[in-house]
Amino acid sequence: MIDRVASGFHPFVIPFVAGMVFVLGYCFIGIFRILLQLPAEDRKRFFISLVTPKTILKNIRDIFCDCLFHVKLWKRNRLLGYMHSSIAFGWFMLIVLGHIEVILFLPHRIRLFYYPIFFNFFVAEADSTIQGSLLFFLMDFFLLIILSGIALAMYKRIRSRIFGMRRTARPSLMNRIGLYSLWAIFPLRLLAESFTAHISGGSFLTIPANWVFRQFLGNDLNLLPTWWAYSIVLDVFMVVLPFSRYMHIPAEMMLIPLRNAGIRVRNARKGFAKVQVLSCPNCGVCIDACPMSVDKANIKDCTVYLTRQLRRKNERRIEEISDKCLLCGKCEAVCQVGVEGPALRIQLRSERKYALSPDYSCIPDPPPAESAGEGKVLYYAGCMSRLVPSVGRSVESVFRKAGIAYEWIDRDGGVCCGRPMYLAGRLEEAEAIVRKNEAQILGYGVGTLVVSCPICYKMFKEKYDLPGIRIVHYIDYMQELLDAGRLKASRSDLCYVYHDPCELGRGMGIYEEPRRLLGRIAAITESPKNRNESICCGGSLGSLTLSFAKREKMTRAALENLYDGKADAIATACPLCLATFSRYADRPVRDIAEIVDAQTVGTITKTEAI
Amino acid sequence: MTDFGFKLSKSSAVELDKVDTTLFERLCEASPDARICMNCGSCGATCTAGPYSGMSLRKVLLGLQRGQDVRPLLSGCMLCGKCTMVCPRGINTRNLILNLCRIYD
Ligand code: SF4
Numbered sequence: 082m083i084d085r086v087a088s089g090f091h092p093f094v095i096p097f098v099a100g101m102v103f104v105l106g107y108c109f110i111g112i113f114r115i116l117l118q119l120p121a122e123d124r125k126r127f128f129i130s131l132v133t134p135k136t137i138l139k140n141i142r143d144i145f146c147d148c149l150f151h152v153k154l155w156k157r158n159r160l161l162g163y164m165h166s167s168i169a170f171g172w173f174m175l176i177v178l179g180h181i182e183v184i185l186f187l188p189h190r191i192r193l194f195y196y197p198i199f200f201n202f203f204v205a206e207a208d209s210t211i212q213g214s215l216l217f218f219l220m221d222f223f224l225l226i227i228l229s230g231i232a233l234a235m236y237k238r239i240r241s242r243i244f245g246m247r248r249t250a251r252p253s254l255m256n257r258i259g260l261y262s263l264w265a266i267f268p269l270r271l272l273a274e275s276f277t278a279h280i281s282g283g284s285f286l287t288i289p290a291n292w293v294f295r296q297f298l299g300n301d302l303n304l305l306p307t308w309w310a311y312s313i314v315l316d317v318f319m320v321v322l323p324f325s326r327y328m329h330i331p332a333e334m335m336l337i338p339l340r341n342a343g344i345r346v347r348n349a350r351k352g353f354a355k356v357q358v359l360s361c362p363n364c365g366v367c368i369d370a371c372p373m374s375v376d377k378a379n380i381k382d383c384t385v386y387l388t389r390q391l392r393r394k395n396e397r398r399i400e401e402i403s404d405k406c407l408l409c410g411k412c413e414a415v416c417q418v419g420v421e422g423p424a425l426r427i428q429l430r431s432e433r434k435y436a437l438s439p440d441y442s443c444i445p446d447p448p449p450a451e452s453a454g455e456g457k458v459l460y461y462a463g464c465m466s467r468l469v470p471s472v473g474r475s476v477e478s479v480f481r482k483a484g485i486a487y488e489w490i491d492r493d494g495g496v497c498c499g500r501p502m503y504l505a506g507r508l509e510e511a512e513a514i515v516r517k518n519e520a521q522i523l524g525y526g527v528g529t530l531v532v533s534c535p536i537c538y539k540m541f542k543e544k545y546d547l548p549g550i551r552i553v554h555y556i557d558y559m560q561e562l563l564d565a566g567r568l569k570a571s572r573s574d575l576c577y578v579y580h581d582p583c584e585l586g587r588g589m590g591i592y593e594e595p596r597r598l599l600g601r602i603a604a605i606t607e608s609p610k611n612r613n614e615s616i617c618c619g620g621s622l623g624s625l626t627l628s629f630a631k632r633e634k635m636t637r638a639a640l641e642n643l644y645d646g647k648a649d650a651i652a653t654a655c656p657l658c659l660a661t662f663s664r665y666a667d668r669p670v671r672d673i674a675e676i677v678d679a680q681t682v683g684t685i686t687k688t689e690a691i
Numbered sequence: 692m693t694d695f696g697f698k699l700s701k702s703s704a705v706e707l708d709k710v711d712t713t714l715f716e717r718l719c720e721a722s723p724d725a726r727i728c729m730n731c732g733s734c735g736a737t738c739t740a741g742p743y744s745g746m747s748l749r750k751v752l753l754g755l756q757r758g759q760d761v762r763p764l765l766s767g768c769m770l771c772g773k774c775t776m777v778c779p780r781g782i783n784t785r786n787l788i789l790n791l792c793r794i795y796d
């Protein structure tokens with residue numbers, strides 16, 4: 082390989098260089114601003130994580146797996162995974178190989194950063210070496226991989242179904258310019274390198290193409306225009322990048338270290354949230370996942386549109402989108418980037434000003450500790466249980482049979498756990514409810530608090546300060562009672578399909594325990610969408626604006642997923658799911674507590690606490 | 692005044708012509724549902740805050756139409772959403788309460 086252009090420069094590189102300088106400058110200023118926006122404590126945490134070997138390794142691994150190989154997409158749909166990783170990894174390899182070529186053959190040019198990109202233009206092949214032809218082969222190989230990815234991307238625009246996606250987000254103007262320039266980059270690169278292949282050398286793609294072109298375009302005049310075109314589309318792509326979804330490429334590389342540093346969303350517009358929003362490539366996977374999307378009118382309220390509107394600062398739409406969502410967390414569970422749709426929305430809701438704030442001084446403080454609770458178990462059924470009293474009754478009956486000494490704190494009505502208030506974005510008001518409840522619970526002086534509602538459970542676990550009290554969901558508690566032999570179970574002859582409640586499954590990561598407990602007393606089958614892809618029952622308190630009538634469609638769609646040929650009945654572990662499903666289901670819906678109660682007898686006669 | 696051993700209680704009649712219902716009208720703009728309430732009282736019966744602040748959405752809506760101060764009732768609401776689930780008219784009561792808290796002056 083020898084230098085073909087003595088000066089090492091040709092004007093056609095100018096558009097590329099300009100685009101590159103622009104995009105790098107933009108990103109550096111962006112990183113700087115984001116770091117300034119982070120709360121001081123988070124910033125410190127981030128810097129510390131950048132020098133901690135464990136997080137460094139994790140960052141590198143995550144960047145490779147998520148940004149280049151798109152491992153999560155592969156798991157979703159192989160074709161979709163191939164499409165994204167072929168372009169991302171292929172492009173990465175072209176850049177890396179380009180640098181290797183320059184280092185090997187023209188080491189004095191390595192300071193010119195456009196050399197690796199336009200290498201074939203600047204060299205002439207003097208002699209062919211093994212290294213050289215291997216590199217040329219790899220270059221053509223990865224170019225072919227990328228081109229196959231681009232071909233798939235074009236096909237996806239026409240027919241998204243083969244990628245397992247029923248609906249995709251409509252691209253905006255900037256996104257379309259970005260998309261078309263991205264599509265054009267690699268065919269133009271192939272053309273440019275093919276026209277040059279008789280000078281620079283090439284491999285299995287470029288040499289035959291060069292031979293074909295020379296048959297009817299027999300002179301070198303075509304060489305320059307294609308290199309110009311290649312450089313110009315690169316420039317267009319880089320100039321629209323910050324204003325299009327392709328911003329996700331640099332943003333995700335920032336998001337991964339921030340997330341690995343343990344930073345959380347505290348403000349929906351700045352800092353970490355901003356990086357999340359920029360990291361969304363508008364892939365649209367969250368549209369099909371979202372339970373609201375059964376109604377076409379709601380598609381524009383999915384998380385992909387939230388990130389888009391946040392970038393456009395369209396306040397009216399931001400408010401609509403953040404208020405409608407059920408906060409079921411499914412978009413977050415399927416998102417390959419890790420955009421926290423629900424957390425962003427709660428923060429957006431919390432920006433709202435209310436003229437009237439609640440005042441809970443009307444709730445009396447608990448009577449002085451009677452110490453009656455010592456050694457007992459406290460049961461908190463949650464306010465929803467007033468609508469489905471059978472859950473509380475079943476838990477109580479199980480306690481009695483197992484001989485557990487218990488107190489039922491809200492048998493005659495009590496205070497809400499505060500999570501519905503929290504979900505509505507009224508964070509301080511929720512805090513006030515939490516403090517009221519803490520005082521009430523601590524007043525009993527118990528060591529164990531059993532709850533039956535996953536919504537309460539999540540709130541208790543995450544937001545309550547109850548020193549010395551173990552908080553358990555009855556699922557775990559009943560399992561323990563069975564293990565300890567305090568209950569004897571018989572098997573039901575019904576077959577149940579288990580519905581994962583959002584707050585218990587995605588919310589608290591409890592998927593196996595309910596299945597284990599239910600499996601001891603009945604046969605279970607699985608629905609097509611289960612565990613972290615379970616479909617919200619539609620009753621969620623997360624949504625502020627969805628009307629009762631609109632929710633019906635979602636409930637029916639969720640039920641449709643549960644109607645399995647084998648299942649005689651539906652089992653769940655959330656009073657809200659129970660109430661919502663019972664309204665429309667064509668078969669019985671039961672809370673696991675009710676099933677356990679029906680299938681067990683006590684083995685202990687003396688009442689005591691464990 | 693001479694003490695006769697009894698007194699007349701204040702009239703509880705509501706003079707609808709004199710009542711200021713602007714707040715109710717503003718609420719109806721934000722939540723048109725407010726008009727379709729049929730005062731069944733289901734919301735009050737399930738209300739978590741009822742035992743503490745006397746909250747009942749039925750009373751709040753009636754109170755607003757009578758120009759009364761409903762803040763003491765309303766301030767106990769914990770947004771638990773049970774009233775929404777039981778309302779036979781399908782009113783999105785929770786959103787209605789939030790809207791009311793937003794415009795109350
Ligand atoms: S939020 Fe996640 S799933 Fe939805 S479009 Fe963005 S990246 Fe895709």
Ligand code: SF4
Pocket residue numbers: 370371372373382383384406407408409410411412413422423
């Ligand atoms: S949290 Fe659930 S309802 Fe809300 S956008 Fe995500 S998937 Fe849809």
Ligand code: SF4
Pocket residue numbers: 734737738739740741746747748767768769770771772773774775784785788
């Ligand atoms: S949301 Fe408020 S008004 Fe409705 S039941 Fe709950 S506490 Fe009562």
Ligand code: SF4
Pocket residue numbers: 727728729730731732733734735748749774777778779780781782784
């Ligand atoms: S339940 Fe609905 S219809 Fe009945 S009083 Fe309450 S708001 Fe009105």
